[in-house]
Amino acid sequence: MNLFDIIGPIMIGPSSSHTAGAVRLGLLARQILGEEPVKAVIDLYGSFARTCKGHGTDAALLAGLLGWRPDDGRIPRALDEAEKSGLDYSFNLAETGEFVHPNTVLFHLTGAGGRYGRIGGVSLGGGRISVNNIDGFPVELSGELNALLTMHEDRAGIVSAVSSILAEMRINIAGMRVFRRQKGGLAAMIIETDQPAGQKVRPIIAAIPGINSVRLINSIL
Amino acid sequence: MEKILSLQDFVEAAAAQGMSFGAYALKAQAVELEIGESELAGQMFECVEVMRAAARSGLRGQKTRGGLAGGDAQKIFRARAQKSYINITGDIVSDAIQTALAIGEANASMGKIVAAPTAGASGVIPGVLFALEKPLGLDDAAIGKGLVVAGVIGLVIASRASLSGAVGGCQAECGSAAAMAAGAAADLAGGEPAVIAHASAIAMKAMLGLICDPVAGLVEVPCIKRNAAAAVVALTAAQMALAGIKSFIPADEVFDAMKSVGASLPPSLKETSAGGIAQAPTALAWAKEHLHAD
Numbered sequence A: 001m002n003l004f005d006i007i008g009p010i011m012i013g014p015s016s017s018h019t020a021g022a023v024r025l026g027l028l029a030r031q032i033l034g035e036e037p038v039k040a041v042i043d044l045y046g047s048f049a050r051t052c053k054g055h056g057t058d059a060a061l062l063a064g065l066l067g068w069r070p071d072d073g074r075i076p077r078a079l080d081e082a083e084k085s086g087l088d089y090s091f092n093l094a095e096t097g098e099f100v101h102p103n104t105v106l107f108h109l110t111g112a113g114g115r116y117g118r119i120g121g122v123s124l125g126g127g128r129i130s131v132n133n134i135d136g137f138p139v140e141l142s143g144e145l146n147a148l149l150t151m152h153e154d155r156a157g158i159v160s161a162v163s164s165i166l167a168e169m170r171i172n173i174a175g176m177r178v179f180r181r182q183k184g185g186l187a188a189m190i191i192e193t194d195q196p197a198g199q200k201v202r203p204i205i206a207a208i209p210g211i212n213s214v215r216l217i218n219s220i221l
Numbered sequence B: 001m002e003k004i005l006s007l008q009d010f011v012e013a014a015a016a017q018g019m020s021f022g023a024y025a026l027k028a029q030a031v032e033l034e035i036g037e038s039e040l041a042g043q044m045f046e047c048v049e050v051m052r053a054a055a056r057s058g059l060r061g062q063k064t065r066g067g068l069a070g071g072d073a074q075k076i077f078r079a080r081a082q083k084s085y086i087n088i089t090g091d092i093v094s095d096a097i098q099t100a101l102a103i104g105e106a107n108a109s110m111g112k113i114v115a116a117p118t119a120g121a122s123g124v125i126p127g128v129l130f131a132l133e134k135p136l137g138l139d140d141a142a143i144g145k146g147l148v149v150a151g152v153i154g155l156v157i158a159s160r161a162s163l164s165g166a167v168g169g170c171q172a173e174c175g176s177a178a179a180m181a182a183g184a185a186a187d188l189a190g191g192e193p194a195v196i197a198h199a200s201a202i203a204m205k206a207m208l209g210l211i212c213d214p215v216a217g218l219v220e221v222p223c224i225k226r227n228a229a230a231a232v233v234a235l236t237a238a239q240m241a242l243a244g245i246k247s248f249i250p251a252d253e254v255f256d257a258m259k260s261v262g263a264s265l266p267p268s269l270k271e272t273s274a275g276g277i278a279q280a281p282t283a284l285a286w287a288k289e290h291l292h293a294d
């Protein structure tokens, strides 16, 4: 925590958790999808559902999906802007949820290239968030640092292959975690880096045998 | 675990270097953030600009997003322009009330604000600082320095207690904002470093125990008017401290008390809308009509 967390952030109100945090969740979901979203079905749970309109949570989530940041003055108009830019959206305010945390969202996104992603996350308070589910993988991604997200086959050598490529490119790894549903199946890896990895890295990592996909996630702070 | 900070340490360090609290805070924070003092001042300047714009846009009288409030800042602004206005608080306090309401309403209608320390309490600090602009002859750079003072006090409170209504009740949000604003006001008015800590302690003591009970879970009622009240508490505390009145309990101990009070508050009084005025019949009736039930 530093001075700019206390005096700041500059943001569109009214709520750091229900508005600024919601923008960030959308922004992360957009980057995880890795394509311009053209369709979004958005399930809201808990107080995200209850106070959605009053906190502008709907507009904030769409703003994030459009790639805007929490201080973007267009956020109050995001519903209209989404429609204009061809993002077909709908919201489900869930009656009860499989989720326990009060501020939870589940995005079902379709990208311009036809890619589909199911991304779940929570707003933790004070604008901090966590994406905790990607396509059924339980993960943990705060978006505070730049990150690389890979989906790969869970077998020996892949993690070290990725980290040695990053080392060669002088990208320092701040943290690294592998998430998997079962041994030997598909795994998700999140590598947080001090420097943004940059587009050059993506094809090199994607070429590693066993890697199915690579996404670059820029810090949302 | 983050380091626990002490306001007393800041006071002593500033005094030892013969600096005002504000000048010392600016210098120490620039070092802490590994940026130049002018860059830090520049960032604060940007915050001042956003606060100023929010204070202006909040006078337009728009309904808030949730629909529970709106138009009150404009009411007091218009009333003050009337010959018949009965100015019982004086201009400085009226200014603080007006600005705090305006920013609270701007926030609740999806305007751009500076969370200071939170979005819900974002009207308090600018309410106090802009009210002192004319009487103390402050420019934006001075107000920016006031924000650094407020920020340092906020850092101390965050490290010892919390700034979140969900964790500590509204004493942690509007209470902290009042303590931060009181210290900033005392510094801008020329108070010595020790005076800043007393102002801050006196303000927080006045806010101890304040619960977080937003009607229908929205940052509107009681939040917006509570911002105005907290701004006035801050001015009151700063005025006392500048006159040499001391807080019997040192600021750090007051912040620790705020933490323990927050821990003793039941969950129903910490942002869950399960208690306080959020459970008043009028609140429940409104929520039933306007909110999606789950």
Ligand code: SF4
Pocket (backbone or CB within 6 Å): B120, B121, B164, B165, B166, B169, B170, B171, B173, B174, B211, B212, B213, B214, B218, B219, B220, B222, B223, B226, B271
């Ligand atoms: S009542 Fe709760 S939501 Fe409203 S300003 Fe206070 S802490 Fe924030």
